Amino acid sequence: MVIPALDGSAEPDSGRGGDATADEAAGASAARPLPVIELSGVSYTYTGEADPVLRDISLQVRDGEFVLILGPSGCGKSTLMLLLNGTVPHAMKGKLEGEAVVCGKKVADTQVAEFATDIGMVFQDPEAQIVNTNVRDEVSFGLENLCRPVDEILARQAEALAIVGLADAGDRSIFDLSGGQKQRVSIAAALAARPRLLVLDEPTANLDPAGMAEVFAVLERLNRELGTTIILVEHRVDELADKISRVVMMDRGRVVFDGSPREAFAARREGRSEEGEPIPTSAWFPQVAEFALGLAEARGAPLAPDALPLNVAEAIAHGERAIAAGGAVRAIAPAAADARPAANPKPLLAIRNLRFGYERAVPILRGIDLDLGSHAIVALMGRNGSGKTTLACTLMGINPPPKGAILLNGKDLAGLGPKEISVEIGYVFQNPDHQFVTDRIDDEIAYGLRVRDYAEDAIERIVAEVLGIVDLAAYRHRSPFSLSLGERRRLSVATMLVLEPHLLVLDEPTIGQDYERARQLMGLMVRLRERFGTTVIMITHDVRLVAEWADRVLVLSEGRLAFDGAPDDLFADAPLLAEAGLLPPPVFEVSAALARRYPGRVPSATLSLHQLVHWIAAEGGS
Amino acid sequence: MARSTVFRFRSGDSILHRLDPVTRLIWVLCVSLLAFGAYIAWVQIAIAVAVLIAAIALGRISPVEIFRGTWIFLAAVASFFVIQTITLPGTHVAFRLIGHPIYVESADYALASALRIYTIILASLVFVRTTDPRRLAISLVTQLRIPYRIAYAFFIALRIVPTIEEEIKAIRAAQMVRGVASERGVGGRIRDTKRYAMPLLVGSLRRASTMVMSMEARAFGAYPDRTFLDVPRMGFGARLFCAAMLALVVAWYTALALGYVHAIYVFAPN
Numbered sequence: 001m002v003i004p005a006l007d008g009s010a011e012p013d014s015g016r017g018g019d020a021t022a023d024e025a026a027g028a029s030a031a032r033p034l035p036v037i038e039l040s041g042v043s044y045t046y047t048g049e050a051d052p053v054l055r056d057i058s059l060q061v062r063d064g065e066f067v068l069i070l071g072p073s074g075c076g077k078s079t080l081m082l083l084l085n086g087t088v089p090h091a092m093k094g095k096l097e098g099e100a101v102v103c104g105k106k107v108a109d110t111q112v113a114e115f116a117t118d119i120g121m122v123f124q125d126p127e128a129q130i131v132n133t134n135v136r137d138e139v140s141f142g143l144e145n146l147c148r149p150v151d152e153i154l155a156r157q158a159e160a161l162a163i164v165g166l167a168d169a170g171d172r173s174i175f176d177l178s179g180g181q182k183q184r185v186s187i188a189a190a191l192a193a194r195p196r197l198l199v200l201d202e203p204t205a206n207l208d209p210a211g212m213a214e215v216f217a218v219l220e221r222l223n224r225e226l227g228t229t230i231i232l233v234e235h236r237v238d239e240l241a242d243k244i245s246r247v248v249m250m251d252r253g254r255v256v257f258d259g260s261p262r263e264a265f266a267a268r269r270e271g272r273s274e275e276g277e278p279i280p281t282s283a284w285f286p287q288v289a290e291f292a293l294g295l296a297e298a299r300g301a302p303l304a305p306d307a308l309p310l311n312v313a314e315a316i317a318h319g320e321r322a323i324a325a326g327g328a329v330r331a332i333a334p335a336a337a338d339a340r341p342a343a344n345p346k347p348l349l350a351i352r353n354l355r356f357g358y359e360r361a362v363p364i365l366r367g368i369d370l371d372l373g374s375h376a377i378v379a380l381m382g383r384n385g386s387g388k389t390t391l392a393c394t395l396m397g398i399n400p401p402p403k404g405a406i407l408l409n410g411k412d413l414a415g416l417g418p419k420e421i422s423v424e425i426g427y428v429f430q431n432p433d434h435q436f437v438t439d440r441i442d443d444e445i446a447y448g449l450r451v452r453d454y455a456e457d458a459i460e461r462i463v464a465e466v467l468g469i470v471d472l473a474a475y476r477h478r479s480p481f482s483l484s485l486g487e488r489r490r491l492s493v494a495t496m497l498v499l500e501p502h503l504l505v506l507d508e509p510t511i512g513q514d515y516e517r518a519r520q521l522m523g524l525m526v527r528l529r530e531r532f533g534t535t536v537i538m539i540t541h542d543v544r545l546v547a548e549w550a551d552r553v554l555v556l557s558e559g560r561l562a563f564d565g566a567p568d569d570l571f572a573d574a575p576l577l578a579e580a581g582l583l584p585p586p587v588f589e590v591s592a593a594l595a596r597r598y599p600g601r602v603p604s605a606t607l608s609l610h611q612l613v614h615w616i617a618a619e620g621g622s
Numbered sequence: 623m624a625r626s627t628v629f630r631f632r633s634g635d636s637i638l639h640r641l642d643p644v645t646r647l648i649w650v651l652c653v654s655l656l657a658f659g660a661y662i663a664w665v666q667i668a669i670a671v672a673v674l675i676a677a678i679a680l681g682r683i684s685p686v687e688i689f690r691g692t693w694i695f696l697a698a699v700a701s702f703f704v705i706q707t708i709t710l711p712g713t714h715v716a717f718r719l720i721g722h723p724i725y726v727e728s729a730d731y732a733l734a735s736a737l738r739i740y741t742i743i744l745a746s747l748v749f750v751r752t753t754d755p756r757r758l759a760i761s762l763v764t765q766l767r768i769p770y771r772i773a774y775a776f777f778i779a780l781r782i783v784p785t786i787e788e789e790i791k792a793i794r795a796a797q798m799v800r801g802v803a804s805e806r807g808v809g810g811r812i813r814d815t816k817r818y819a820m821p822l823l824v825g826s827l828r829r830a831s832t833m834v835m836s837m838e839a840r841a842f843g844a845y846p847d848r849t850f851l852d853v854p855r856m857g858f859g860a861r862l863f864c865a866a867m868l869a870l871v872v873a874w875y876t877a878l879a880l881g882y883v884h885a886i887y888v889f890a891p892n
Contacts, residue, residue, distance in 0.1 A: 087835050113844030121839040127785060128832035131778065132756055133631070137851075142840030144849045153851055173633055189840065398795040419801050427799045433821045434789075434796035451801040481824060495800065 033063035036197050036229050037084065041098035043253075044079060044088060053079045055253035056098070061231065061246075063196070066223040068240060068261075069233045070284045071250035073485060077233045080250070081201045083107060084231065085115040103196050116142060120190025124202040126182035130189075135161070135177070136170035139188045146193065153192075160188040163226070164218050179384060180211025184218055191222075198222065200232045208384045208541045210581035212236060216243065238544070238586055241265065241286040242311040265289035266305040287544065287586040288315035291609055295322050298617035312586050316593045322616050323594070323601050347371045348502055348535055349395070350407040356394050364390045366559035374502060374533040377525060379546040379567070381539075382556035383581040388539045391556065392505045395537075397421045409502070419451065426496030426504040432488040433481065441483075441491060442467065442476040448499050462498060470494040470524065489521060497528060504528065506538040510545055518542070522549045547571070547585045547607035555580045567607055587612055628691030629750050630784055636682040638748065642854035643758040644765045645864055646749055652867035653745040657738045659875055662883070663730045666737035673741055677748045688747070695743045699736040706732030755780035757854050764853045771843055778833070786826065793821050 037059060044054040053076045061067055069077050082088040086107050089096045100107040103118035123129045132138040139160055143153040161167050164184040174182065183203050190198060200219070204212040220243045222228040234240055247264035249257035257264055265285050285293075288309045296303035299322070309315040349372040357363040364387045372378065380388050393399045395406065397418055406413040408424055429435055438444045442463050449459045467473040470490040475483065480491055489509075496504060506525065510518040522545065528534040540546060546553060546567055553570045555563035557579055563570055570576065571584040572592070584592075591612045592605035602615050633639070638646065653673060660666050677683045689696075710732060712725020759777035762768040797817060805813055837843075856864070877883050 082835070085839055087838065091835065091838060111844075112838045113841040116839065116841035116844070119839070121836065123832050123836060125829070125832055128829040129836035131781070131833060131837055133754060133781065134633075134756070137756055140851050141837075141842075144851065145841040145844060147845050147847060147849050150849060150851055153849060186836075193840070393795065396795075396799055398798060418798050418803070422799055422801045427796075429792070429796045429799075431792070431796075431821075431825065433824050434793045435800060436821060437797055437800055437802055437817050448801055481820065 033065075035060050035062050036065075036103060037061040037231070038101040039083075039098070040100075042083070042100050043097040044083065044094055046079075046092065046094040049094070053253055054083070057253075057255055059248065059255060059258065061197075061229065063229055064223070064227045066219075066230045066243065066245045067232065067248055068237070068244040068246070069231065069248050069250060070235075070237070070264075075250045076253040077250055078201055081121075081199050081231065081233060084197070084199050085119040085121055086110050086112045087121075113145075116146060117193045118196050120187075120193065120195035120198045122183065122186045122190055122198070122200040122203050124205045126179055126186060126206060129186055130174055130182060133174055135166065135172050135174065135185050138174065138185055139170075139192050141189060142193050156192045156194070157188075160192040163191055163222065164188045165214075178211060179207045180214035183207065183211065183215050187215070187218060187222075191228075195228075197229045197231065200230070200234075202233050202235070204234065204236060208581055209543070209583050210383060212239065213583075216240060219243070235284060237265075237284055237286045238288075239583075241289070242314075260305070261310055262305040262308045265310075266293075266303055266308045268293065286310060287609065288312060288318075288590065291315055291587060291590060291612065292318055294609060294613040295319075295617060298613050312589045312593075315586065315590045319590060319594050319602075319612075319616060320597070323598055347407075348374050348409060352405055352407075354391075354394065354405040355402065356390060356399060358399075364559050365394065368556075368559075368561050370554070370561060370564065372503070372535055372537075374535050375529055376535045376551045377522075377529060377549055378535065378537045379540055379550035379553045380537050380556065381541065381546065381553060381580060381582060382562075386556040386580070387559040388556055389507065392427065392507065392537065392539060395503070395505065396425055396427050422448070422501075423452070423499055424502050426499065426501035428489075428492050428496055428504065428506045428509075430507040432485075432492035435492050435495060436480040436488075439479055440476070441472060441478055441480055444480050444491060445494050445498050448495060452499075466494050466498050469497070469527070486520070490524070493521065493524060497524075497532075497534075500532050500534075502532075502534060504534055504536045506536060508539055508541075510540060510542045518545060525549070541582075543571075543582060543585045547588070555582075568605070571607065572605060628687050629747060631754050632751060633754070634682055634752065636680060636752065638676070638681040638752040641752075641860055642765070642856050643753050643761040644854070645856055645860040646753055647758075647761075648864045649867060650745045650749045652871050654742050655871045656874060657741045657745075659871075659878060660738070661731065661734050663733040663737070666734045666741065670737050670741045670744070673744050673748065677744065681748050681752050683748065683751055688744070691747050691751075692740070692743055695740060699740045702739070703732045703736040706735060760850050760852075761854050764850060765856065770848055774842070782826075782829070782833075785829065786822070789822060789825050790818065793818050796821075 039057050039059040042054055042057045043052045045052040055076075057080065069080065071077050079088055082092060083096075083100060084102050084107075086102075088094065089108070090112055096108055102115070105114065105118070130138055131141055136157060139157045140153050143156060148156075157170070158167070161170060164187050166181065166184055166188060169177075169181070169185075174185070177185065186203075187198070187200075198219075204215050207215065216239050219230055219232065223230050223243070223245075232240075232244070241261055244261055247257065247259065247261050248255055249264065249269070257269070266289070288311060292303055292308050292315065295318070307318070309318045349370070351368055351370040354365050354368040354370075355363060356365040368391065380391070382388050390399065394401050395413070397413060397416065401413045403414045404412055408416070408421070413421065436444055438447055445463045445466050446459045449462060454462070463476075464473070467476055470493060472483075472487060472491060472494065475487070480488060483491060493506075504525070506521070509521050522538075525534075525536045525538070526549070529536060538545070538550070550567050553563065553565065553567050554561060555570065555576065562580060563573070563576055568588075570582075571588045577584060585607060587609050588605050588607055591602055594602040594612075594616070595604050602612065606612055606615075653669065657666065657669055660669065674688070677688055678685060707724060707729045708719065708722070710725070710728035712727035714726045715723045716726045716729065717724055755777045758780075759770075759773040762773040762776070763770045802817065805811070874883075
């Protein structure tokens with residue numbers, strides 16, 4: 001139950017953050033909490049599939065735990081979540097083997113509705129899972145279905161909304177809420193039935209950093225103060241690492257690690273992608289853990305799990321201890337000089353006092369001035385609704401550009417048709433499926449060339465080359481819709497790069513996919529920049545992505561350009577970050593704090609983990 | 623991303639918003655029946671004006687929004703009016719257009735036909751704009767005794783229309799970026815539809831699957847009945863209004879059947 005804590009029966013802080021972890025606390029506790037989930041040798045194969053998606057999983061979760069499930073796309077995380085309330089195997093049919101007992105009920109014998117008071121489910125897409133049009137109706141929905149009396153429904157609905165911090169929002173329309181608020185409503189809708197277990201499958205994947213922080217704050221409070229058991233699939237570990245009590249890592253249907261967060265992130269691991277390729281799991285590691293691992297490697301000493309930092313404060317303390325401990329045992333190479341090519345000053349795109357709104361009374365872009373040259377990776381950031389996508393759509397001519405406001409290679413964009421614009425500018429949409437227009441992968445890549453009347457032999461040559469670049473040559477005769485999400489993303493990029501555009505817009509490359517996929521995509525962007533001099537504009541909320549790849553950052557705030565400069569300068573500007581709802585990457589915060597205290601060792605704040613490790617570890621060694 | 627369509631529920635506190643959905647439904651049906659049965663232009667003008675006043679005064683829908691929501695239909699019915707006026711026979715010639723006689727009776731009949739269509743569209747706009755689909759579904763269950771699973775299926779169909787509209791816009795924009803231009807003719811339309819259909823189908827199935835999982839996880843359909851909070855009720859005034867509307871429809875059709883209604887022309891001499 002969520003509410004037992006209100007009458008004092010919940011465990012106190014079970015050890016997130018600080019030095020005590022939940023399993024340590026649990027070990028010290030005399031009475032062990034009751035098991036909520038008991039899986040023993042569970043395998044699951046969807047009907048019509050040859051291979052099981054879950055393989056021999058054994059897992060026990062007890063009351064009050066906060067478990068983070070990590071793993072690459074396609075590893076079976078979502079199926080495991082759906083197994084917990086019986087959606088698998090009762091709604092999504094297949095063959096279930098082994099013993100699965102949740103909240104004391106055998107999953108194989110219990111219908112989904114019978115779990116409604118035991119388990120609250122929250123899914124990734126806030127738009128798709130909200131049934132009603134009003135906040136109060138949505139939160140009451142489950143209790144109405146359970147035929148509870150009106151008075152009880154009203155009381156529990158008010159209680160659930162108060163827990164998620166939306167006590168005054170009951171009468172609001174769902175359509176007027178931000179993404180973070182919508183997910184809090186979904187959590188309240190799950191909590192209204194007072195479930196014993198809350199299951200969330202990537203609840204912040206579609207949210208901006210402000211929305212993500214809202215959701216994580218609610219989850220932390222639920223677990224710490226109310227003792228709710230939480231199982232969460234997420235990729236955003238930086239913000240979660242010190243809130244969770246346990247980490248379960250999955251790979252190709254199996255549990256490959258199960259332990260405390262410090263144990264989980266104290267050693268590097270390797271996983272496999274949906275396509276079966278080996279990938280490093282560092283992407284799912286908190287950056288502060290990466291920092292400690294980097295320092296340990298530089299010093300040639302193994303890192304004890306209990307010394308691993310899980311948040312910025314612990315990482316600063318870890319860095320201070322390392323500085324106090326003296327020089328490195330072995331020197332590491334200094335960070336490579338910035339290999340990013342200098343942007344070409346000749347303007348590719350010139351924007352002058354750009355104003356745009358879908359309705360005259362509601363301007364979205366309010367006078368933007370901007371020059372972009374070639375050979376650059378530019379991040380476009382800002383809160384949801386700040387005008388990022390509207391600006392990108394105006395560049396593409398999807399929104400009619402005002403006359404004289406946008407010059408592309410010196411030509412007024414308002415005078416160019418869609419075909420002419422698409423030769424110069426490519427746009428990779430957030431959802432790759434929207435862009436597919438043919439039934440075969442090679443036809444899909446050839447489409448843009450055929451529209452522009454290329455000769456067939458030239459088309460064949462270019463298609464073969466591009467298929468090689470995006471690593472899809474083996475599937476050329478298959479339907480685009482039969483590919484995995486990562487492959488569909490690559491195909492979507494391929495359909496754009498075949499035209500060798502001078503400017504490529506990438507809409508939210510990390511949404512709905514794991515960091516490793518985003519890295520692959522960004523690797524492709526770098527190759528484009530180097531090979532064709534392409535300028536890439538990526539619309540993103542992901543500060544780690546920006547820190548790692550962007551040459552320049554633009555921040556929009558309420559339709560105006562609030563910042564245009566280098567990533568380091570952006571993350572040093574705290575008021576601007578607050579205005580744009582952004583958080584600096586942990587390495588920047590750690591290095592900034594160390595630079596203030598030890599300017600002789602850490603000369604400045606940096607976005608490069610490698611650089612920071614080098615500064616700290618290099619004394620006397622390099 | 624883009625401007626929102628006018629044909630969509632907007633919450634509000636107007637007199638029409640406060641009415642229960644079944645009363646509004648009866649109002650739309652009665653207005654439609656009256657419009658269908660009226661071949662006299664003056665009567666159509668009276669009905670259209672009454673609906674317009676209801677929209678502006680009782681539903682608080684601004685004239686600008688009404689125009690934005692119905693201009694395309696206005697253009698269509700205007701063309702309809704012109705074509706019928708030119709082609710229908712009559713007795714009194716108003717004027718000649720390149721030698722072709724234009725009759726005043728034709729203009730009267732064409733005006734009535736055109737306004738009939740527009741009135742029904744306008745009444746539908748008022749209904750959609752002021753009726754929360756969920757309250758309508760609840761009314762269907764509690765007032766009209768329709769099974770709640772069916773009523774919710776109807777509600778969800780209405781609920782996801784804006785989402786599908788947004789998805790179609792996104793697909794159109796995404797395909798425009800590929801250099802795809804809309805094709806002309808029936809064959810072109812079919813090819814256009816095929817290109818949109820697959821991404822739309824894939825996206826809709828994905829959303830529908832999440833919504834079903836979200837509903838089942840909250841025990842939807844587990845019991846034959848369910849509790850409803852805030853059940854809309856038809857008050858005394860609303861009952862009286864519905865009775866009056868129904869009486870008006872019955873009276874009008876009875877008068878028509880008994881031959882009491884005589885044409886009063888707008889353009890033609892009476």
